[in-house]
Amino acid sequence: NVLILDFGSQYTQLIARRVRELNIYSEIKPYDKVPEDLSIFKAVILSGSPISVRGENTLHPDLSKIKGKIPLLGVCYGAQYLAHFNGGRVEESNTREYGRANLASIKNNELFFEGIQAGSQVWMSHSDTIKELPTNAVQLASTADVENAAYRIEGEETYAIQFHPEVYHSKDGTKLLENFLVKIAGLKQDWTPDAFVETTVQELKDEIGNEKVILGLSGGVDSTVAAVLLNKAIGKHLQCIFVNNGLLRKNEFKNVLKQYEGMGLNVKGVDASARFLKALAGESDPEGKRKIIGKSFIEVFDDESHKIEDAKWLGQGTIYPDRIESVSASGGPSAVIKSHHNVGGLPDYMKLKIVEPLKMLFKDEVRRVGASLGIDAELLGRHPFPGPGLGIRILGDITAEKVAILQEVDHIFVSGLKEHGLYDAVWQAGAMLLPVNSVGVMGDERTYEKCVALRAVESTDGMTADWVNLPYEFLQKISNEIINKVKGVNRVVYDISSKPPATIEWE
Numbered sequence: 351n352v353l354i355l356d357f358g359s360q361y362t363q364l365i366a367r368r369v370r371e372l373n374i375y376s377e378i379k380p381y382d383k384v385p386e387d388l389s390i391f392k393a394v395i396l397s398g399s400p401i402s403v404r405g406e407n408t409l410h411p412d413l414s415k416i417k418g419k420i421p422l423l424g425v426c427y428g429a430q431y432l433a434h435f436n437g438g439r440v441e442e443s444n445t446r447e448y449g450r451a452n453l454a455s456i457k458n459n460e461l462f463f464e465g466i467q468a469g470s471q472v473w474m475s476h477s478d479t480i481k482e483l484p485t486n487a488v489q490l491a492s493t494a495d496v497e498n499a500a501y502r503i504e505g506e507e508t509y510a511i512q513f514h515p516e517v518y519h520s521k522d523g524t525k526l527l528e529n530f531l532v533k534i535a536g537l538k539q540d541w542t543p544d545a546f547v548e549t550t551v552q553e554l555k556d557e558i559g560n561e562k563v564i565l566g567l568s569g570g571v572d573s574t575v576a577a578v579l580l581n582k583a584i585g586k587h588l589q590c591i592f593v594n595n596g597l598l599r600k601n602e603f604k605n606v607l608k609q610y611e612g613m614g615l616n617v618k619g620v621d622a623s624a625r626f627l628k629a630l631a632g633e634s635d636p637e638g639k640r641k642i643i644g645k646s647f648i649e650v651f652d653d654e655s656h657k658i659e660d661a662k663w664l665g666q667g668t669i670y671p672d673r674i675e676s677v678s679a680s681g682g683p684s685a686v687i688k689s690h691h692n693v694g695g696l697p698d699y700m701k702l703k704i705v706e707p708l709k710m711l712f713k714d715e716v717r718r719v720g721a722s723l724g725i726d727a728e729l730l731g732r733h734p735f736p737g738p739g740l741g742i743r744i745l746g747d748i749t750a751e752k753v754a755i756l757q758e759v760d761h762i763f764v765s766g767l768k769e770h771g772l773y774d775a776v777w778q779a780g781a782m783l784l785p786v787n788s789v790g791v792m793g794d795e796r797t798y799e800k801c802v803a804l805r806a807v808e809s810t811d812g813m814t815a816d817w818v819n820l821p822y823e824f825l826q827k828i829s830n831e832i833i834n835k836v837k838g839v840n841r842v843v844y845d846i847s848s849k850p851p852a853t854i855e856w857e
């Protein structure tokens with residue numbers, strides 16, 4: 351295992367991902383929560399930070415159990431930390447040290463820089479600089495602006511670099527991490543999706559034994575992969591519930607249910623459309639709608655799970671980014687944990703134990719584990735779809751008729767993306783039904799009908815997003831098809847807002 355201590359850098363998660371791409375398992379902990387038991391960690395990496403080592407409120411954890419005892423790599427702030435608190439000197443730099451730079455005078459007779467040539471491009475992002483190295487340090491590289499770009503400490507396996515190897519612009523960053531982790535720390539590159547499946551299935555067997563687990567499936571990637579893993583571990587002791595809230599995509603309930611059955615999962619499909627629509631009648635406030643949908647889901651799930659005797663566990667598809675304790679951007683000690691209980695707070699009396707087989711994986715790793723489990727590539731490549739479904743894409747109040755209109759529009763748009771080979775290039779796409787009627791003309795008739803907005807975005811995590819520049823010919827074709835085929839719609843617009851300041855969903 352590799353331990354990554356987070357000092358609040360925007361790049362900390364990237365370090366974890368780069369390490370895992372080398373098939374080496376890594377975990378992130380806040381800088382002030384160094385685990386008591388360090389025996390499982392064969393290497394430690396200190397992240398960057400928005401804070402200066404020179405400030406009064408600097409982050410200064412006790413690393414005496416780590417430094418000199420476990421192979422250690424300081425990145426950016428980490429490198430300055432190792433200098434400043436060990437006899438070196440860090441000062442504010444007087445040249446701009448942000449962006450691309452090239453390594454010069456590399457000591458590539460050292461294992462650390464093996465296979466990396468002078469001139470290699472690296473990414474710098476810092477405002478302090480190391481003026482004097484710490485005691486017993488040997489300089490390993492410099493750049494035109496940064497004298498001490500890399501160093502190590504004599505007699506220890508402690509290394510430090512001012513640049514960011516985790517950022518794509520550091521061309522040999524992965525090679526450097528590999529040199530440190532494999533050649534210096536002696537880690538094995540054996541953390542693969544297959545190995546993950548094997549160990550997780552065994553752990554689930556040991557943990558759950560003969561007890562029963564219930565799990566709510568959504569048709570999405572995370573809950574599906576979680577279910578398939580649990581199914582492999584405990585088979586028929588897993589009971590999945592897939593609720594139709596009446597706000598799914600066209601034919602989604604039927605198709606996904608069929609797909610799940612083909613995968614050998616024990617799934618009960620519950621069609622609660624009428625119940626949801628009744629509860630939603632007349633509500634047009636976005637938050638009000640979300641609350642009603644969430645509450646109705648819990649009621650339905652609760653009813654269904656009571657029909658399953660002796661269920662002891664609730665399975666969830668929670669993934670790592672939902673759980674990482676983040677060091678706040680100010681670098682202050684106030685760590686926040688996002689609580690992501692996808693089923694949205696079950697009633698206390700259910701008292702189920704929680705099992706989350708994907709809780710240590712990033713989204714792309716979930717997809718790779720899914721592939722290793724033999725799950726269909728089409729299912730694994732699905733766009734994200736919000737829990738409240740079309741309910742937050744119908745602006746204003748929701749009726750069965752509006753749902754039917756939007757399902758048709760969404761179906762034409764999304765199948766069009768697939769047919770034109772655009773689906774995989776888009777992170778998320780869908781249509782919004784606007785609470786606006788406008789005048790049109792069809793044949794000789796005046797129409798006064800609904801307007802729909804199409805939305806397609808590029809993103810990595812949904813936190814920020816850009817609208818996608820879809821080809822005009824494609825938009826033209828889809829617009830024609832929607833207006834010709836969907837009764838009640840006479841106008842189509844395309845949303846060209848990015849997030850921020852807009853959001854992906856309109857509600």
Ligand code: XMP
Binds near residue numbers: 736738813853
């Ligand atoms: P926004 O609209 O906030 O959406 O830019 C970001 C991502 O989150 C999804 N989303 C939701 N997912 N329940 C969900 O499960 C919700 O209430 C919800 N609201 C937004 C949205 O589809 C996008 O992927």
